[in-house]
Amino acid sequence: MKKRDTYKCLVLTKGSAHLGPYGIDKLKNFDFEITEKKPAEHKLHVKIRDFFEHRYNTPIDKTIRSLFLAYQSDVVLAFLENEALFASWMKSKGIKPYADKPLAVLVCWLADDLEKMSPSQAQKEVRKYSGVDLFFVFSQNQVEILARHGIPKDKIKSVNFGFAPGLFSTRNFHLRSGNMVAVGVDRGRDYNLLVNALKGTDIIIDLYTKPEVYASLPQSSQIIFKGLVTYDKYREILATAKAVIIPSKLMAYPSGQTVAIEAGGTGAPVLISQTPALSQYFNSTNSLQYTPGDEEDLREQLIRMDSDDALRESLSQEIGRDMHSNFTYEQMWQTISSEILNLLNKKR
Incomplete structure (x- = not known):
């Protein structure tokens, strides 16, 4: 032609x-x-x-x-x-x-x-x-x-x-503060697993999702429901969160990749499930990962993410560089x- x-x-x-x-x-x-x-x-x-x-x-x-x-x-x-x-x-x-x-x-x-x-x-x-x-x-x-x-x-x-790199530019790691956050609404999310994995820890998670999704979860004082927010607020959350947690089920589709990539673009440390689909974007150097459906593994990785400042900083540097270099x-x-x-x- x-x-x-x-x-x-x-x-x-x-x-x-x-x-x-x-x-x-x-x-x-x-x-x-x-x-x-x-x-x-x-x-x-x-x-x-x-x-x-x-x-x-x-x-x-x-x-x-x-x-x-x-x-x-x-x-x-x-x-x-x-x-x-x-x-x-x-x-x-x-x-x-x-x-x-x-x-x-x-x-x-x-x-x-x-x-x-x-x-x-x-x-x-x-x-x-x-x-x-x-x-x-x-x-x-x-x-x-x-x-x-x-x-x-x-x-x-x-x-x-x-993702749009101009909307999710890498932020200074040392300006991140507050709780870790979980964000997302698609059918691949596994927030039930997250609630159970938090048991026995003192970790608090801010949860941004639909009210009906939150209502379906077991009650937990460790989940602070934040509801749905505007797109600008969403960008701010990813740019300032201590870490972004994206629990998802084992899916053929890379469920959670939008939030994970955009969070990574800002340099947010990310914890995701280790699925064949998500492995196209994330690895052991730019993210923490857990076995889908494994409550103990998720609990262990949550504790690591919450407690290890040096680990989060290393993940922040790696994921910010990877997302801006390879996934725009x-x-x-x-x-x-x-x-x-x-x-x-x-x-x-």
Whole structure:
């Protein structure tokens, strides 16, 4: 394919790509122009959208309203995976314009979901993505899982997740104070394990999560519930916390990587679970790690993190350097744009 000045990329997402979720606005730095339809705003529109999308359990509204933009685009990029479903179906049925457009998708929970399904259920789920040409996952271990469930391996690319270094600059370690904090709301968090691991210690953890998540936990005087906060407050918390604790279950997806990478960007000492997915980002020199589900191991690492100033300072230096060197949004989207260009070359 002859190189052009820019390529038009239609983005299908729940919110607005122009607000820069996942750093997608960086695509413009790599010869791509983002096009999209705004989310539904009028009350009647929202009501109709919600009715049909609930009925069919598939995001439909934006995909349909983007038909004209799809005609004008060189490639369609969906995130996350549900946003690709209707375009994939139309493509598999030969319905234009989606039938003629390369379709790529950023994947989050698909590998985890497939692993929980029966073989027949997983096969049915994979067929829904038959129109997808390129799957981006955020850890190498997911490539093998998706391939085992029938997605062609050459369609799956592992990409390092990133962060905005300008928003999470490295802070002076000696200015950190207060309690250690736990932050996050996704389904991979294991706060029950954290509560149990705190028993027998005098450690206090400030917990930032949804009220319903906190309400589901055993009561503990060692957990101080802080609720949800603004994005600016979140940045301040990561930049000033004594340490950031991210307890997560054993997942195919690198659950907790957003908070861990952004915390690491500020130089926060980080304690995470040791999973194959997270090992793509963290190691024994830039973080403390514990075996998922192991209460005793987590307790031991919490005590080490809380009591050893020299250890925290060493972790702070290592993780700040690693995150800024290897895991920025610029690097993430450079890789994605390169893979999309390769896809376009194959399709033309």
